[in-house]
Amino acid sequence: MAYRYLGNSGLKISEITYGNWLTHGSQVENDMAEKCVRAALDAGITTFDTADVYANGAAETVLGQALAGERREGLEIFTKVYFPVGERGPNDTGLSRKHISEGIDASLRRLGTDYVDLYQAHRYDHETPLEETIQAFADVVRSGKALYIGVSEWTAEQLREGQRLAREAGFSIISNQPQYSALWRVIEEKVVPTSEELGISQIVWSPIAQGVLTGKYKPGQAPPAGSRATDDKGGDQMIKRYLDDSVLTDVAKLEPIAADLGITMAQLAVAWVLANDNVAAALVGASRPEQISENVKASEVTLDADVLTKIDEALSGSIIRDASLTKSPEKRLV
Template sequence: MQYKNLGRSGLKVSQLSYGAWVTFGNQLDVKEAKALLQCCRDHGVNFFDNAEVYANGRAEEIMGQAIRELGWRRSDLVISTKLFWGGSGPNDKGLSSKHLVEGTHASLRRLDMDYVDVLLCHRPDAATPIEETVRAMNRIIDKGWAFYWGTSEWTAQQITEAWAAAQRLDLIGPIVEQPEYNLLTRHKSDLEVSVALSEVESEYLPLYDTYGLGLTTWSPLASGVLTGKYSKGNIPSDSRFALDNYKNLASRSLIDDVLAKVKGLKLIADELEVPLSQLAIAWCASNPNVSTVITGATKESQILENLKALEVLPLLTPDVLEKIEAVVQSKPKRQESYR
């Protein structure tokens, strides 16, 4: 396993990591979680991602209990969680100082930890002044409840505004952003162009150098579409698209345009004699601004296969990358001011 700095910080994170979204609390309980987490640790993974909203808090409880029962040394781990959706009350969501502080306390109770390493604002909050959010995140760091803070699914402009407020107040700005990032991100529909890919490869460009922004990207396999296991009308019973909460996502994802691109990518993977899933994860990890790629899995065999993506990185020559781009045609054009 290779370890990279989280942006310009001194924090080292494994190049591939594991996230609890969908799996913990929806598909897996503590016993299964322990086996998966141990498999990750056995292969050098040290970064584990969560959020207060995952399985309505159950995902944090499972991760915390599993880590406690495994008896790991806390300093060996980098734990990340995210705040925004904490409940149904008017102050249980958003990025107000009240919710961020109370939400942090609640997450730490569920995780049974004194601190998280990285705390993220799960979405931007138009109803809360950015200065209030920046002050609250710094208070959390000052109290030792988190070491670093960042954002998830924020635009470049919003991150820049947060940094401007932090610098004006002589406070710490967000060191990391967690966007969705994969080969199919821009092809959800003809009318919906995802922010993530254009942000990562174009809009964020000045932020990497100016603020030392790092990325912890999620959904490298596009919710499993880039494994090649889905086809028109075929949804395996043990897949996430078979879950009631994700059937709408399946109907939006498994369209002819997407499946045609998956077929083309599968041909490239076959030429390289590697699984499509490994090719897709390696492509994400090959971006030098990505600190870690968050993967998900419900089986140890899936974790082992995902981790082998690191062996595919040397195969991503310029010629191979051009072939990939010819299939997906998703590379955003850089704005003139960013060149």
């Protein structure tokens, strides 16, 4: 396992990071979730990412239980705040001082830890003054409840203003967590250049495009039984944008590229996002331990310029680049 610095900070994280969105507390039973976490630890993963909204808090609880007994100093635990949680009252959402203050305490209880290494704004809150949000995060850092602050799916403009206010408040935003894959490249035009300027790294989610880049979905065929495309708890909605026959036909063109390299399609997809110097880590989830064991091998893969060009050519008709697709809800959900 290789490790990278997160943003302009001294924090190193495993470049393959374990994420438990759509798995712990929902798709995967607790005992299997713990086996997946154990497989991640055995593979050298030290960084674990979750959020309070995942399974309405259950994902944090399961992760905390799975990591119990591990040396805390040897782990980097990340969580997030923004989306509605708990009883879903009028203040159980957003990035207000109240919700951030209560949210970090609730997350720490569920995770069973005194602090998180990274506390992230899960989206941008258009209904709370950014100054209030940044000051609340500054208080969380000063209290020792979080060591660093990050964000998720913020636009270039939001990152710039947020970083300005953060530095005035005595800390820095060191990370952004956007969707990014060989198919979904909306951060490349604006977010990545701005982040490089501001000392912010990307921790990217869905590097395998919800599983589509594994090649298991075939044009003209029904999705495999038990796959994310058949999950009615949310997975099917997230993946449906990619289940177009033209996209799946382009993805199939990656098979000989992966075969020539002696790696799987999933490893190719993860190695592709890690080829971007602004990416500190690729988030991978798992419903089975062997998925982790296979995906971490991407940490050993370096893709040369010729291979990157072949990937671009194979997917040219299906790549999404529209920078305007980086956005947060205009209004809170409750």
